[in-house]
Amino acid sequence: MSVELIRAFLLKSKNSKKQTFLNDLFKSMDKDHSRKIDYHEFKQGLFKLGLTDLTEAEIRKLFNDFDTKQDGKIDFTEFVNALKPQLSPTRLKAIDEAFRKLDVNNDGVLSMEDFRVVYMEQAKRHPKCKDGTWTTEQALRSFLDAFDTPGRADGIVTMEEFHNYYAIISASIPDDSYFVFLMNSCFGS
Known part of the structure; x- marks a missing residue:
């Protein structure tokens, strides 16, 4: 096996x-x-x-x-x-483009600073922020933690962690063009 x-x-x-x-x-x-x-x-x-x-x-x-x-x-x-499933060059390109869009300060990793710039408005609209359960910082951290290595969340998302996250999602999307469409929809390409 x-x-x-x-x-x-x-x-x-x-x-x-x-x-x-x-x-x-x-x-x-x-x-x-x-x-x-x-x-x-x-x-x-x-x-x-x-x-x-x-x-x-x-x-x-x-x-x-x-x-x-x-x-x-x-x-x-x-x-x-x-x-993780192997990613096609088309999917890798879409993932890399999304990462570059999120990496606002161009330091090669995604951090809270990047997420504050990109996701602040979405964080304010998060249901837990609206009902007062979370602060916007907690909502931003939950967004970031989704990409971070589970069990070792350090507040920094590397390109490898970003690839790992999307490789798993990619496995359930059989068509490259649809995957790219979804990535573009999420990240405004």
């Missing part, structure tokens, strides 16, 4: 249409909440997914394919990088 077959299996799941699918899957496998999956957790996670016919050697090979740092644990970045 290869990582590609696992990816295909997961993407066929009806749950994979949710933006948070890989995050939820990672959390469900990370039983000790260490933000890393060890071999035992990985094996149990595969079994819970219904992949019960894998041999010990196949599971070990899969684990090693995911564990690119070769430290005996799979962190979230390794997990997503292994499972």
Whole structure:
């Protein structure tokens, strides 16, 4: 069994249409909440997914394919990088253009400063801001955190994190031109 077959299996799941699918899957496998999956957790996670016919050697090979740092644990970045679908050049271009539009200060990362410029009006209209539950800063942070690495949100979104976010969304949109249309609609291209 290869990582590609696992990816295909997961993407066929009806749950994979949710933006948070890989995050939820990672959390469900990370039983000790260490933000890393060890071999035992990985094996149990595969079994819970219904992949019960894998041999010990196949599971070990899969684990090693995911564990690119070769430290005996799979962190979230390794997990997503292994499972995210490959993006076509057309989709990559649309994602990169959106990132550049959001990166107002052109420092190569997305931060609260960028989001204040781009999303302040949307933050003010957020339902939780309107009802007084959140401040606009909290709404902006929730927008930013959507792109940040789950479990390691540091308030900075790198290009890699932005690609990971949209690679997962991209998996549920079969047509490149429709994906580009959606990106342009969201980011005003």
